[in-house]
Amino acid sequence: MNLELVGITKAFGQLVANDRVDLSVGAGEVHCLLGENGAGKTTLMNVLFGMVRADSGEIRVDGQPVRFADPGDALRKGIGMVHQHFMLVPVFSVAENIVLGFEPVRRFGFLDRRRAHKEIRHLSEQFGLDVDPDALVEDLPVGAQQRVEILKALVRDARMLILDEPTAVLTPQETEALFKIIRSLASSGRSVLFITHKLKEVLAIADRITVMRQGRVVGRTTPAESGEADLAAMMVGRDVELVVAKTPAEAGDPVLELHDLCVRDERGLTAVDHVSLTVRAGEIVALAGVQGNGQTELAEAVTGLRHVESGSVRLSGKDITNATPRHALRAGVANVPEDRQADGLVLSMSVADNLVLDVYDQPPYAKLGARDLARVRAGGEAKLKEFDIRASSVEDPVSSLSGGNQQKVVVARELSRPIKLLVASQPTRGLDVGSIEYVHRRMVAERDRGAAVLVVSSELDEVLALGDSVAVMYRGRIVGVVPPTTSREQIGLMMAGAAEAQPAAVAVPSGSGVPSRSGAPSGSGSEEQ
Amino acid sequence: MTTATAPPEEPLSGEANRAAQEPRPWWLGALRWMVEANVAVVTFCAIVFGLFVGAILIVVTTPATLTAWGHIASAPGHSLSVIFSTLGNAFGALFTGSIFSPSAVGHAISTGNGWNTAFTPISETMVSATPLIFAGTGVAIGFSTGVFNIGGQGQLIAGALAATYVGFGVHLPIVPHLILVVLAGAAGGAVAGFIPGILKARTGAHEVIVTIMLNYVFLNLLDYLLVTPPLQQPGQSNAISRTVPASARLPHLFGGGLRVNAGFLIALGVAAAASWFMKRSTLGFEFKVIGSNPSAGRTAGMDARLASVLVLTISGALVGLAGMSTLSGTDFFLSSGYGGNNGFNAITVALLGRNKPIGVVFGSLLFAALSTGGRYLQATTNIPLDLTQVIQAVIVFLVATPALVREIFRLREAGAGKILLFTKGWGS
Incomplete structure (x- = not known):
């Protein structure tokens, strides 16, 4: 099948999720769509699969323009999708799941199990999709469940298979098995569109690569033409130069000291792997890296939101390892969470209430367990002015509010109490340029006031513009700490994990005093490997 | 595969997108009106519609009106007058049975006697409303924190049990004794609420399952205790408890004849306190935040697990007071299955009052009025009690639906990420 997407544009309110995106996939091709979370990959696939209607643009199958009203339409045209979250019925058998909604029936509407089994066995032999049709889905490991999803699409005669982040839930061995299947699908003339943000996988499996960033296609390449560093640079962008006005940092005493920190993610896998890092008063340390390399988990461990397996977190010399979020907060840690709508705000509540979400029980906003709503309101109004939050009323x-103003509410709240350390994760994601500049300025002001600032960002521009030093994370480790004057190519290489192999390439700044785990042995941070 | 998730990028108000799509059918417009209209207006319309449905049911089920229908062509005037007089009698009986009888009041005014008879209906309505206000407020506090307390029946029994023990087991003058009885009722319910709370916090056990199961535990515990000294009435083989002495009985507000008692005033006080608690207290704010977005609450330093223990304990304490109020107010002894449907009706009035304590007060009064009126209706006409239950159901359905619909709309608009919000009540 030849699939072409031409000029697909889709906006959600002010946010343009897809901006004139072109994409073509030929028969027998494995095409990788690479991009960070929020780059617009999922929206594009939802458009293709008939779940979201594009504002403009055209989908062509073998040269013919088509319109998909719903996923059923797409299926009938031979496009199948394996979602990141499987859509299987756990208590049904593999065969039942595969034929669900597409049941071969005998006369009188009886399910033709024999035919279903035969077809499944035939397909699974052809493509090496090893599953037992009689097993219950809930008993299968994740990799096998994924094979069931693929079979589901194949039984419906999909000529084109979309895999959305298929390796996110797989072990390395399962990933290898999946790649074999993908190759056999491609050699049978089927097309595979592989969505991911993992560079190594792209290079291992793709025939062609399309890179998306902020809703646009920013590059088309092949594994032969580009290496990991190129792809990383493309993903995080180099088209916008961000300038943040700031004076050189005057770093003081260490405020945040991470020592040999180990943290696990939701799946119990090691996300932060023996990281040591120091952030001093009056400096901004930017934690760079392609998303999913442990930055989020590290920030959560510092703010008390995630359990620390081993190692320690110290704040101004006091141990706050595994402190409760409230304890960390009261000790002077401010937290601008990565997902403001999920973790930073209570959307149904008023602006004023959200501005006191972490100090609602403290004077002057409360006394003896009773809230002082007049003070909450007055305080809210003062902050609307101070932080230039555009809202018609604090009630x-x-x-x-718009995304930018919502983020300002979070920032205003976090900066409105005395803090020693500001942890900001993706603080400007999804914001317009004006809000980005404002948030950056406030963070620099906080630094100049003497706070230590840890910024987690996957935007290379932001990292270089904001950081007084840049720590690069890859696979849960800090591969190096470099000054922000380091070249993009160098940082791109480090983000791709290259620096691990060639530590000589990692320059360690003398001024920042940030010890790194696996960089040159400059500080206290590089003990046992 | 059709259960598509909206793209995570979709912002909250996709109004522009939605409006651009094809025109929506009339019923969606009606639904939207119900969702967006003023709460008082919707509730009023629901009551009117509920009574209208009741009227239709009376017309189509009463033999007299059915016969009249048969003659509607030949003698329309007669038929209509039969229908209207039947309806008039029925709604008159509902009013007379639940509020007051105009003729009895007239009689009382002219003779100066019979005030008790005149005001018995409204007194009975207030008596029935009392436990509903307590328990409904308790359930409502749970709901607004995202905790589904379905264990009203068990907590009510626990409260009543504790009040009974303190009632006959302690000998004190009336004022301190009553205070002790009230506190015991709250404490009994609190313990019954604490159990699911701590199980939820410690093990992640879902409160709906645990509270429902605890209902059976307390029902059977009551049955056991009722045939076991010291609770069982001495010299009785029936499963009946000892009777609490006069010092443990809530005093009647208007003298001997009318059963409305101090419990009603305490209920109003508790509802007012609960209203303040949810609106103005720091703990109430914390409950609301955790009810709306637990992960934001956690990020802001709140302890969602502690909150679920606290909210179930408080909710249980209020439901326990409901058991105390009937025990010390009107019944004075326990019997098997004590409390009847009050524990479940509490959920209904919480919905009717939209989880606001003041709303719960009015919802309880309405619910109680329909119940007492319905009993009178059944006694004076041939219309069965089921009719008023249908009216109650229609009203509750119409009032509760907008909340549900809004919940669903919010779900849609918030996109994929927020589905967790909806399912949290059933998940962890």
């Missing part, structure tokens, strides 16, 4: 629900 409005915070959901009525």
